[in-house]
Amino acid sequence: MRLVLLGAPGSGKGTQAARLKDHLQVPHISTGDLLRAEVAAGSKLGLEAKEIMASGNLVSDEILLGMLEDRFSRDDTKGGFILDGYPRNLAQAAALDQLLQRIGQPMDYAVQLEVPTEMLVERIAGRAKAEGRADDSPESVRRRLQVYNDQTAPVVDFYRQHGQLTVVNGVGSLDDVFTRIVEALAPAKEVG
Numbered sequence: 001m002r003l004v005l006l007g008a009p010g011s012g013k014g015t016q017a018a019r020l021k022d023h024l025q026v027p028h029i030s031t032g033d034l035l036r037a038e039v040a041a042g043s044k045l046g047l048e049a050k051e052i053m054a055s056g057n058l059v060s061d062e063i064l065l066g067m068l069e070d071r072f073s074r075d076d077t078k079g080g081f082i083l084d085g086y087p088r089n090l091a092q093a094a095a096l097d098q099l100l101q102r103i104g105q106p107m108d109y110a111v112q113l114e115v116p117t118e119m120l121v122e123r124i125a126g127r128a129k130a131e132g133r134a135d136d137s138p139e140s141v142r143r144r145l146q147v148y149n150d151q152t153a154p155v156v157d158f159y160r161q162h163g164q165l166t167v168v169n170g171v172g173s174l175d176d177v178f179t180r181i182v183e184a185l186a187p188a189k190e191v192g
């Protein structure tokens, strides 16, 4: 199954994707994780991305598309994947659509995790304490939420117009939200 998870920072995409990966037996592709790995490795790309990420802004579409093409060229994605953190704007959504058409692997589902803004802020603050991510400072969090509202939210409509969108209530325990997602995917699982 080919799946993309949509949702604001703190909506639980990463946590749910990690679980879904075991359930669906497909790789979890997180563009945030791919970028953090580049930063940790001190690569040229990582050096370029580091400051932008820390500020809460988006790394260039070109860099992201190159990284994704590279990732999709690996054999483990042939049986499907869970994409998390991409697309972040309409240009990325269109580029992804084209890329997947080209490799004959169109998206089956876009799952939007819906969580009210107050709760997002609370969750990110909790994560900042637990993980100490460089971009979980209050200023960066504000910027990331703003970028989400301005640039990423329209991506939801993109998938709605393509008939691929499923909206899932992201409020509740990890188990509850996981069950809702699995239920939302059930029809696609049955057919293949």
Ligand code: AMP
Binding pocket: 009, 031, 032, 033, 035, 052, 053, 054, 056, 057, 058, 059, 060, 061, 064, 084, 085, 086, 087, 088, 092, 135, 144
């Ligand atoms: P995430 O872990 O998905 O919240 O991503 C962390 C940061 O990595 C974001 O705030 C962006 O700076 C960068 N990033 C991740 N995915 C993308 C993307 N698709 N396009 C641009 N920047 C991205």
